[in-house]
Amino acid sequence: MPHSPDGIARRAAPPALRIALVSDRLDWHARELIKALAAAGAHATLLRLEDCRFETGHPHGLHLPGFAEHLPDAVFVRCLSGGSFEAVTVRLGLLHALRESGVPVINDARAIERCVDKSMTSFLLARAGIRNPATWVTEQPAVARRIIEREAANGPLVLKPLFGSQGRNLRLITSPADLPDLNAVAGVYYLQRFAGVERDGGFRDFRLLVWQGNVIAAMMRHAPHWITNVKRGGRPVAVVADHAMHELALRAAAAVGADLAGVDILYDAHDQPTVLEVNSMPAWSGLQTVTNINIASVIASGLRDALASRLVQGVPG
C-alpha cells in the first residue's frame, strides 16, 4: 500500500453532509446557517419547497432541485412561505414524505403543524399540564360572544390570528362588541385570557430558544405596549432565564415534538411563568444581539453531531 512521506496512509475525507435548508429566501438567517454548517463540515443547499415536487416515477418519489439522485442527509426548515391551503398542504406533505423516506427533518412537519396552529399548541400544552393562559377556539360568532360575556368579567381576553406570528393583528377584547366579524379572523376566533402585567409603565416577556433538549439562549423583551415582539418594537434584553422558565420551555418543546423551539413565556399576575406560544420556526436575529454564543453555530454543530451519531447507530438515512 503506498504511504505518504510521513508514513501515514492518507484516507479520503468523508463526504460532507448534505443539508437542505428550507427557506424561500437567502436572508440573514439562511446565510448564518449556511456559513455555520460549512464550518461544521456540512454543505447546505437552499431549498424552496414551492420548487420541489412529488414525482411518483422517480426512484424516491420526489424531485428536489439540487438533490438529483440522492435525498439530503437532513432537512432544516428555517421557514415556510405562505400560500393557498392546497399549496401549504403540499409543502408540508413534502416534509412528511422526506421523514417517511428516512430523512431527518428539523423541525418535523408534525411539530410545525402543531405550532403553526395556535389552537393545537394550546391544547397540547394544557394536556401536558404546562401552565398556559386559558384559551377558547371557535368558528361560531355566537359562541365567541357568549365566552366573552362570561369571561370578560374576570379581565380582558386576547384575540389572535390562528396562524399569526410576529405580534401581528392581536387585539384586546373587553366586551362582545369588540369582536370583529368572521372574515377578519379567517373564520376562526382564537381567544385567550390576557395574562400580561404592567410593571414600571411597560410590559415584558421572555423568549427561550430550545435546541435538542437544552435552552441555548434566552432574552427578556421590554415594550411600552403589551405586545412585546421585537418586530413590534419590543427591546431585547440579555437575561439568564430562571430554572422554572427553563423547565417550562423544555416541557413545552417536548409537548409539541420540536427539536428547535422558540418558547414565549411571561410571568402572570400570580407571579407564575406561563407559556404563551411555541414557535417551531423561530427567528433569532433579535436574540443574537443579546447572546454571547453564536446561535447558528450551536444549531449547526448540534445537527452535525446528531447526524453523526445516527450514522454510528446504523440508522438508515
Ligand SMILES: Nc1ncnc2c1ncn2[C@@H]1O[C@H](COP(=O)(O)OP(=O)(O)O)[C@@H](O)[C@H]1O
Ligand atoms: N395571553 C396573553 N397575555 C398577555 N400578553 C400576551 C398574550 N398573548 C400574547 N401576548 C403578547 O403578544 C405577543 C405575541 O403573542 P404570541 O402569542 O407570541 O403570538 P405571535 O405568534 O404573534 O408572536 C407576546 O409575546 C406577548 O407580548
Ligand SMILES: [Mg+2]
Ligand atoms: Mg410570539
